[in-house]
Amino acid sequence: MIDDTTEPAAGSRNIPALLADLRSRKQSRTVRLTGSPGGTLHLRDGLVVAMETPAAPNVESLLLRSGRITEEAWSAVCAADTTHGRLAEELVAQELVGAGELEIISLSALFDAAFALSLSRPEGWEVTEPVPVLYRNAGITPERLVTEISRRTGLLAGGPGSVAEFARTRMQLAAPAQLPGAVGALPARHQDVLANTDGRRTPRDIAFALGRGLFAVMLDLRRLLALGLVQPTAPLTPQRPSTATRTPSAPVPAPPAAVPLPRRLPGRNAPTPAPAPPATGAP
Structure with a gap:
């Protein structure tokens, strides 16, 4: 639980606002997003150091499925660290991956998770005390995170469908x-x-x-x-041109999700549930 002195302000109506609030007070917290796909954000001193979601490959998947590390080598690392609290250090110590490369991979996984999460609408969130993170980097500001999400969405825009x-x-x-x-x-x-x-x-x-x-x-x-x-396999729905009134940019812009993020009600730790996005079905 988090005491009243560290509880995010009631005005944190969406995730960017929540992260900006935690950043301004240099908080170390874990934010758990509920919904589909859901995810976890890790902050240290107000900086985002890791993000995880089932919607995008994490560091382990990037290392194993790409062939950078074999299953046998991975099993050996896990055997050497049965508590799984020092996997990153063991990977470097056994020279399976360089420290700099692991830092880059963890940052890539962070940005990719943020992008994947921006494509859906979380049902709510819970802010908890920080939990251990297997793979982390020096941390990035919420503003940089939102800027990168906007850049990636812009590069993918222009085709049929959102x-x-x-x-x-x-x-x-x-x-x-x-x-x-x-x-x-x-x-x-x-x-x-x-x-x-x-x-x-x-x-x-x-x-x-x-x-x-x-x-x-x-x-x-x-x-x-x-x-x-x-x-x-099925035609994408053509995008309609935006008719929204343009307004000046806010210090922390809203993420470029296809739908608005949920808003919180004063006195509650979770936002008002929004309708879940259509189910995609498993392949």
Whole structure:
């Protein structure tokens, strides 16, 4: 439990505002998001040092599924640290990954989790005392986090359907007869994405299969869509132009989610539940 002196202000009506409040008071906290997919945010002295969500590969998935570390080597590290409290240190000590590389991978996983979480609407959140984090970095400000989310969403915009809809759409090969000649000219990462596009997998599923970030896979799929090599299994809903009145930017802008984040009611620790997004179904 958190005492009254550290309770976030009642005005924290969404996650960016909550993180800005914790940042201004240099709090070390864990924020657990409920809903689908849900996730966990870790802050130290007001800086975000790690994020986890089932919607994007975490550090372990990036290391194992990409082939950077073998299952056997991973098992050996876990055996050497039965409490799993020093996995990062053991990975470096056994020279399976460099300290700098692990820092970069953990930061990549953090930004990818933030991007994935911005595509859905949390039902609520709970702020608790900080819990241990297996993989963390020096920390980033909430403002930088929101800026990076906006940048990634902007790079993926412009195609049919919203970025959020694209993330949960199953993809299939569009022209199998043309693939043999076209694939040879593609970068290896595009070829890997094509090899894992089977009509049942969403961009998230492909990211987990390859051990790559969700954003990176979605960016490659956008390119393959433009080349006519992949297509959604069902048509994406065309985006309507925005008619919202433009207002000056706030110090901490709202994240670029397809739907607004929930608002809190004074005196409550969780926001008013919002309708859950449509279920995507498992591939």
